[in-house]
Structure formats: C-alpha cells, structure tokens
Amino acid sequence: MNKVLMSGNNIIGEAAIRAGCRFYAGYPITPQNELTEYMAEHIRSIEGGVFIQSESEIAAINMIAGASAAGLRVMTSSSSPGISLKQEGISSMAACELPGLIVNIMRGGPGLGNIRPAQGDYFQATRGGGHGDYRTIVLGPATGQELADLTMDAFDLADQYRTPVMILADGMMGQMMEPVIFKKPNPRNYPEKFMLRGAGSGKSKFIRGLLLDPIDSEGHNWKLARKYAVIAQHETRHEEYLISDAEMVIVAYGTAARIAxxxxxxxxxxxxxxxxxxxxxxxxxxxxKLRSLSSRVKNFLVFEMSTGQMLEDVRLALQGYANIDFHGRPGGAVPTPAELANVVAKFYNKID
Amino acid sequence: MIIKAFFSGFGGQGVLMMGISLANAAMNKGLHVTYLPAYGAEMRGGTANCTVAMGDEEIASPVASEPDYLVVMSSPALFSFQNKVTSGGTIFINSSIIEDRPLRRDVQSLCIPCTDMAQDLGNSRATNIVMMGAFIKKSQIVAPDIYLKSLEAIMGSRKKSLAEINRKAFVAGFDYVKD
Structure with a gap:
C-alpha cells in the first residue's frame, strides 16, 4: 500500500470503509464536515454501503443503533455540540450492548463555542456522557497514521466488547493533512447470534435497554460493570517519549501531545x-503505567487544550506520589511549542 | 531540520493547491510533512491560507509561528502576514497585483509578476503554478521533476492540456528566478 497525503477527516472515512463500515449516518458540523462528505462520496460505491444525511444528530445516532442491531458495522461523527445531542443514543447503545463508532472532532465550547481545535469534551467522553452506569472506550489519536490505525482498531474493540467506542480528536487533527499508510484490516468477528435479522422459524431474539424489574436491571448493570473492568485491565494504551532520564514528565494527549x-x-x-x-x-x-512512573519521576505537568479535565485522571493515577502542575489553553486557542516550552521551563526551574 | 512555508491570498487563487502540491512533493521525496489549512465558517470568498511543514524528523506542531517562507498572492495577505516570517526568511510576492512591498529589511523579497506571466502563457488560472516554479527554484526543498510529477498525480485524470499548461507555467516561474 502506498503512502498517501490525506486530511484527518478523510483518513477516518477511508479507514472505516476499509474496516468494513457499511452504514454511516451524520449531520453536518464544522470542523468534521469532510468526514461526512467523504462517506457521502465513497460508501455508496461499496456493495451494501449506506450513507444517510440525517435530519439531526439525534436521528443519526439512533439510525446507527438500529443498523448495528441488524448486524452492520456502523459509524456516526460530529463535533462537540452535536456529540452532546447524541448522548441519549450512546447511553442506549451501551445498555443494549450495540457496537458502533462515534467520532468527535472537538471544537471550542461550552455551548456553540467556536470552530477552532479544543479538548473540552474529555469529561463527557471518558465519564460516559449520557445517563446511567456505563462507559465508552475512548481513543485519542495524535497523528494521521494513528487516526487510520485506531479507527480500524475501534471497530474491532466495539465488536469484541459489544459496546460503543469513541474516537476523540480535535479540529486540528480533522483538518490537517499527513502521510498515511492504511494497514490491512482484521476480518470481522461478530457472531450472528447478536444480530436481529428476523427470527424465521427459530426462537425470537430481542435487544432492549428497558428493564423494568429492578433486580434484572441491577444484574444487567453489574454485567456491564464486569465488562468495563475487563476492558480497563486489558485495553490501556500509551506512548512514552524521552522518559528514561526525565526530571519532569508532561502528560498530554492528541494535538496537545504533539505541541508538547x-x-x-x-x-x-x-x-x-x-x-x-x-x-x-x-x-x-x-x-x-503512569503510577509506576512516579516511583522515579517526581514532577509532572499536565497540558491540555481545556481548563483541566484529564488533570483529574492524572491526580487519581498518581495518588499524591508526585507533584502535579497544570497548563491549559481552552476555548479554541492552540499554543505554539515555543510558548509551551517557556511555561514548562518556569515549572522546571522550580524543581529542587 | 524542519522548514515551514506559509501560503496566503484570497479564495479562488489556488492558494491551498499550492500547499497541497508542495506537501505531496515533499512526501514523495521521503520527508516528514504536515499540511494545515486555515478553515473558517464562510462557504466561499474571503481569505485563504495554509501552512506546510517539511523535515527529516517527526513534525510536532503543524502551525508555523515563524515560517521560513511566506508566499503572498494578494495585498491583504502581505499586510497580514509579513511580520510572521522568521528573520532572514524569504517573502514571495505576486507583483502583478501587489503594488506594496514588505516594510521589513531583515527578510529577502522576491517579486514575481505571476498573474501577468500566466496570462502570457494563455491561462491566468496557472498563476499559482508560476509562483510554485519560483518557490521551488529559490527554496530547493524538492527537485523540480519531483514537484511536477506530484502535481500531475494530484490533478489525476483531468485534461491532458492542463498538465501541459501547468508544466509551462512552472518552468516560466522557475526560470524567472536567477541563481
């Protein structure tokens, strides 16, 4: 496969189609429009591919839930305000254990905010976002290549754990072009027994999120919790860069990690x-992984394009074993590496 | 070593195509590369600009706070961005339609009447490619044949005659800049 230069939004679309995504529904919003556009142009030319520009974000998430129940690989995408609208549907997909990929190309918020890159949706993405006791797997790519690889992996994770998965990137990742090589996707492994395709002469199957009996419902909640515990144990991924002799370690994800x-x-x-x-x-x-690093490194600096959200996870991970400082640029402001270097140097010089 | 180039002008001048073609050529040379367009809420018209970062190492930030090269295709672009260029950098000016000159004395200016030159070749829409000829000659980031091959690959199956016009426009710009 040749190296090609593509925008992040188009990379996600191409990777999804190669991974076997055959149903996409979405509603336009900047800065993710090129993804919807890409799916409109390309998924229709694939046999069995369906593209729908839905009447709203809420319709889109419920359409992919339905197509997922029918056994298709499904995806929807939006940007921050649109993702807020999808939360009820994501909660429902988690409850019904329906696999699917939701892409959030974050922009400045809260409210309508602006269309510049930001990372203010971390809490919404990692805490579940919608109502009820559930989690979504959230992947934070930082390069064009990772957008391709993680999009393919996201579909596999969604199937393996029968749960919605989110790609959390920002306007910069969506708009920027980088060289990419598409890897060979894994063949899909999703048993027919989870799909609703008409019972025929067999026993009827059903998928539901409404469990009126509280004991049934409690059991279902614990079943989901056990699944999330397995995911937490087996599926963490991270990258370490110039850690071995570091006196200070910056913790950052996505675009912020590139700047770092x-x-x-x-x-x-x-x-x-x-x-x-x-x-x-x-x-x-x-x-x-982060906690084990604190046995040697005593100074951490969290850098986010938000007022400090992942910061809470870093505090939980380090449990007071190390000092934690924070630098944030919320609302669509993207600092330069030079600016961040000045900030880090100030904190670094305070280390005894 | 990372080199950053910033292209600017108004919508319809092929400013983004300049950046995309350079980014593709740099990729085909084997360099690390990022291309970042400025995106706005408007559907058409207005200003257009993009940044291309190229280097032999991983590129951290696709944003150029101090680009080495600035290409301006319109007067507002010159006024808006001349202060961004790093000291000792180069500004390429479309002198067919920009009468003003940079106020800075610490950068080199190259005036290329690329709109006039494209018109002389019979197609003013090749203005951006004339400028790219000058840019490639001066910057030497990629060899001219790699750039032209990359450009043809992007244009794809569109008219053969277009490829010929682009080639002529590129050579005109390339030869305009003296060593």
Missing amino acids: KGAIKRLRDHGLKVGLFRPITLWPFPEL
Whole structure:
C-alpha cells in the first residue's frame, strides 16, 4: 500500500470503509464536515454501503443503533455540540450492548463555542456522557497514521466488547493533512447470534435497554460493570517519549501531545530533561503505567487544550506520589511549542 | 531540520493547491510533512491560507509561528502576514497585483509578476503554478521533476492540456528566478 497525503477527516472515512463500515449516518458540523462528505462520496460505491444525511444528530445516532442491531458495522461523527445531542443514543447503545463508532472532532465550547481545535469534551467522553452506569472506550489519536490505525482498531474493540467506542480528536487533527499508510484490516468477528435479522422459524431474539424489574436491571448493570473492568485491565494504551532520564514528565494527549513534543525538543536543546507520557486510550486511562512512573519521576505537568479535565485522571493515577502542575489553553486557542516550552521551563526551574 | 512555508491570498487563487502540491512533493521525496489549512465558517470568498511543514524528523506542531517562507498572492495577505516570517526568511510576492512591498529589511523579497506571466502563457488560472516554479527554484526543498510529477498525480485524470499548461507555467516561474 502506498503512502498517501490525506486530511484527518478523510483518513477516518477511508479507514472505516476499509474496516468494513457499511452504514454511516451524520449531520453536518464544522470542523468534521469532510468526514461526512467523504462517506457521502465513497460508501455508496461499496456493495451494501449506506450513507444517510440525517435530519439531526439525534436521528443519526439512533439510525446507527438500529443498523448495528441488524448486524452492520456502523459509524456516526460530529463535533462537540452535536456529540452532546447524541448522548441519549450512546447511553442506549451501551445498555443494549450495540457496537458502533462515534467520532468527535472537538471544537471550542461550552455551548456553540467556536470552530477552532479544543479538548473540552474529555469529561463527557471518558465519564460516559449520557445517563446511567456505563462507559465508552475512548481513543485519542495524535497523528494521521494513528487516526487510520485506531479507527480500524475501534471497530474491532466495539465488536469484541459489544459496546460503543469513541474516537476523540480535535479540529486540528480533522483538518490537517499527513502521510498515511492504511494497514490491512482484521476480518470481522461478530457472531450472528447478536444480530436481529428476523427470527424465521427459530426462537425470537430481542435487544432492549428497558428493564423494568429492578433486580434484572441491577444484574444487567453489574454485567456491564464486569465488562468495563475487563476492558480497563486489558485495553490501556500509551506512548512514552524521552522518559528514561526525565526530571519532569508532561502528560498530554492528541494535538496537545504533539505541541508538547515540539516543546520538549526545544527544552532538551537547552539541557532540560523533560519527557512525555501520552495516553492513547483516554478511557480506560493508563493509570497503572503512569503510577509506576512516579516511583522515579517526581514532577509532572499536565497540558491540555481545556481548563483541566484529564488533570483529574492524572491526580487519581498518581495518588499524591508526585507533584502535579497544570497548563491549559481552552476555548479554541492552540499554543505554539515555543510558548509551551517557556511555561514548562518556569515549572522546571522550580524543581529542587 | 524542519522548514515551514506559509501560503496566503484570497479564495479562488489556488492558494491551498499550492500547499497541497508542495506537501505531496515533499512526501514523495521521503520527508516528514504536515499540511494545515486555515478553515473558517464562510462557504466561499474571503481569505485563504495554509501552512506546510517539511523535515527529516517527526513534525510536532503543524502551525508555523515563524515560517521560513511566506508566499503572498494578494495585498491583504502581505499586510497580514509579513511580520510572521522568521528573520532572514524569504517573502514571495505576486507583483502583478501587489503594488506594496514588505516594510521589513531583515527578510529577502522576491517579486514575481505571476498573474501577468500566466496570462502570457494563455491561462491566468496557472498563476499559482508560476509562483510554485519560483518557490521551488529559490527554496530547493524538492527537485523540480519531483514537484511536477506530484502535481500531475494530484490533478489525476483531468485534461491532458492542463498538465501541459501547468508544466509551462512552472518552468516560466522557475526560470524567472536567477541563481
């Protein structure tokens, strides 16, 4: 497969189609429009492919829930305000154990905010977002290549655990073009018994999220909780960069992690020993890996394009074993590596 | 070493195509590359600009706070962005339609009457490719044949005559810049 130059939004679309996504529903919103556009142009030319520009974000999430119940690989995408509208449907998919991929190309918020890149939806994504006791697997890509790889992996994870999975990226990741090589997708492994395709002469099957008997409902909640515990144990992913001799470690994900890498290069040129810990799965958060790092590194700096959301997961992970500082640029402001390097240097010089 | 180039002008001048074609050429040369367009809420018209970062190492930030090269295709672009260029950098000016010149003395300016040159070749829409010829000659980021091959690959199956016009436009811009 040749290397091609594509925008992040188009990379997700191409990776999804290659991974066997055959049903996409979505409603336009900047900065993810190129993904909807890509699916409109390309999924229809695949046999059995369906593209629907729905009347609303709420319709889109419920359409993919229905198509997922019927056994298709499904995806919807939106940006922050649109993802808020989808929460009821995501909660319902989690309850009904329906696999599916939801892409959030984050923009500045709260409210309608603006269309610039931001990371203010971390809480919404990693805490479930909708109502009830559930979790969604959340993947935070930082490169065009990772957008391709994680999109394919997201479908496999969704099937394996029969749960909705979210790709959490931002406007910069969606708009930027980078070279990408599409890997060979795994063949789909999703048993027919979970699909509703008409009972025929057999026993009828049903999928439901309404459990009026509280004991039944409690049992279902614990069943989901056990599933989430298995995911938390087996599915964390992260990247470490220049950690081995680091006196200070920046914790950042997605676009913020790229900026942090640029800052670290500048700081290292001036002899400051700074490294990066980049969570790739935001839920489950790689907390044990981060905690084990604190046996050697005593100073951490969380950098986010928000007022401090992942910061809480870092605090939970480090449990007071190390100092934690924070730098944030919310609302659509994207700092340069040079700016971040200045901020990090200030904190670094306070270390005794 | 990472080199950043910033292209700017108004919508319809092929500003984004300049960046996309350069990014593709840099990728085909084997460089790390990112291309970042400025995106707005407007559907058409207005200003257009994009940043291309190229280098032999992983590119952290696709944003250019201090680009090495600035290409301006319209007067507002010159006023808006001339202060971004790094000291010792180069500004490429479409002098057919920009009468003003940079106020800065610490950067090199190259004036290319690319709209006039494209018109002389019979197609003013090739203005951006004339500029790319000058850009590739001066910057030497990629070899001219790699750039032209990449450009043809992006244009794909569109008219053969277009490829010929682009080639002529590129050579005109390339030859306009003296060593």
